Amino acid sequence: xxxVGPVVVIRKxxxxxxxxxxxxxxxxxxxxxxxxAVAGYVGWQVSHPEREAIATVPEQYGLPKQxxxxxxxxxxxxxxxxxxxxxxxxxxxxxxxxYADNRSMNKPALPTAKALYDQGxxxxxxxxxxxxxxxxxxxxxxxxxxxxxxxxxxxxxxAGYEEIGLIGFSMGAAAALMAAPDDARVKFVVADSPFADxxxxxxxxxxxxxxxxxxPFTPLIMWEIPLLTGIDPGKVKPIEAIRQLRDxxxxxxxxxxxxxxxxxxxxxxxxxxxxxxxxxWITPGAQHVGSYEFDPQQYIRKVTGFVVQHM
Numbered sequence: 431x432x433x434v435g436p437v438v439v440i441r442k443x444x445x446x447x448x449x450x451x452x453x454x455x456x457x458x459x460x461x462x463x464x465x466x467a468v469a470g471y472v473g474w475q476v477s478h479p480e481r482e483a484i485a486t487v488p489e490q491y492g493l494p495k496q497x498x499x500x501x502x503x504x505x506x507x508x509x510x511x512x513x514x515x516x517x518x519x520x521x522x523x524x525x526x527x528x529y530a531d532n533r534s535m536n537k538p539a540l541p542t543a544k545a546l547y548d549q550g551x552x553x554x555x556x557x558x559x560x561x562x563x564x565x566x567x568x569x570x571x572x573x574x575x576x577x578x579x580x581x582x583x584x585x586x587x588x589a590g591y592e593e594i595g596l597i598g599f600s601m602g603a604a605a606a607l608m609a610a611p612d613d614a615r616v617k618f619v620v621a622d623s624p625f626a627d628x629x630x631x632x633x634x635x636x637x638x639x640x641x642x643x644x645x646p647f648t649p650l651i652m653w654e655i656p657l658l659t660g661i662d663p664g665k666v667k668p669i670e671a672i673r674q675l676r677d678x679x680x681x682x683x684x685x686x687x688x689x690x691x692x693x694x695x696x697x698x699x700x701x702x703x704x705x706x707x708x709x710x711w712i713t714p715g716a717q718h719v720g721s722y723e724f725d726p727q728q729y730i731r732k733v734t735g736f737v738v739q740h741m
């Protein structure tokens with residue numbers, strides 16, 4: 431009987447050791463599995479932001495409108511929008527909204543459309559993929575939005591407009607810069623608060639949008655997003671596109687203290703342009719797409735004057 435005691439003790443010790451090792455392994459394995467899962471979930475959420483409802487309509491600015499719809503040239507998804515028809519039926523400006531926004535972004539899109547209407551220039555405002563009232567898909571932060579914008583240009587052309595300008599905000603500004611070289615009908619681009627290179631921007635700033643620590647989540651999300659969605663941030667490079675616009679006017683607008691997309695992005699775009707037809711307007715303040723709200727009257731004068739000059 432005396433020999434049984436040590437055996438029992440040894441068995442209990444081994445059992446306890448296995449339990450401790452299992453717990454230790456769990457402490458390592460669970461995070462290893464959980465971190466990629468969290469990164470994948472957040473990456474999916476970032477590329478599928480919650481839709482914002484249409485909150486403001488042209489009638490609130492005393493503007494007429496025509497409801498329109500057209501298909502994206504990329505995947506034939508239905509995109510919806512408005513044309514604000516002005517006196518001149520040959521000139522139109524197409525507006526491109528920002529990430530997780532829609533065509534009704536009333537500061538500064540609709541006030542600017544109103545100022546252009548007063549100058550006899552029509553406007554087209556529409557919702558990108560997965561935004562507003564357009565069909566659901568994925569928000570690619572420029573890659574597919576460029577194709578949507580080219581589709582809007584085709585629609586405007588089919589409606590008889592011959593001179594076309596682009597005004598974009600944030601993501602829409604990047605899409606406008608990339609779309610313009612592909613269509614000679616585009617006479618100019620106004621880019622308010624663009625990024626210069628999406629991949630480089632996300633590597634430095636994805637934590638702002640994801641709400642997660644930069645490491646280890648940013649590299650994981652950057653790796654997983656293409657696998658989950660087919661989006662390739664490496665293809666979204668406004669800084670390369672602006673070099674192809676040397677013969678067309680570009681107005682870059684940015685608030686100096688923009689907390690989401692640094693004004694250094696517009697400064698880099700300006701330097702990369704290398705064109706005397708590119709203007710850079712850095713305004714005081716610290717908001718994203720905030721130049722209009724800082725000084726609405728000056729913003730409208732600056733943008734409207736630029737449009738009228740180049741149409």
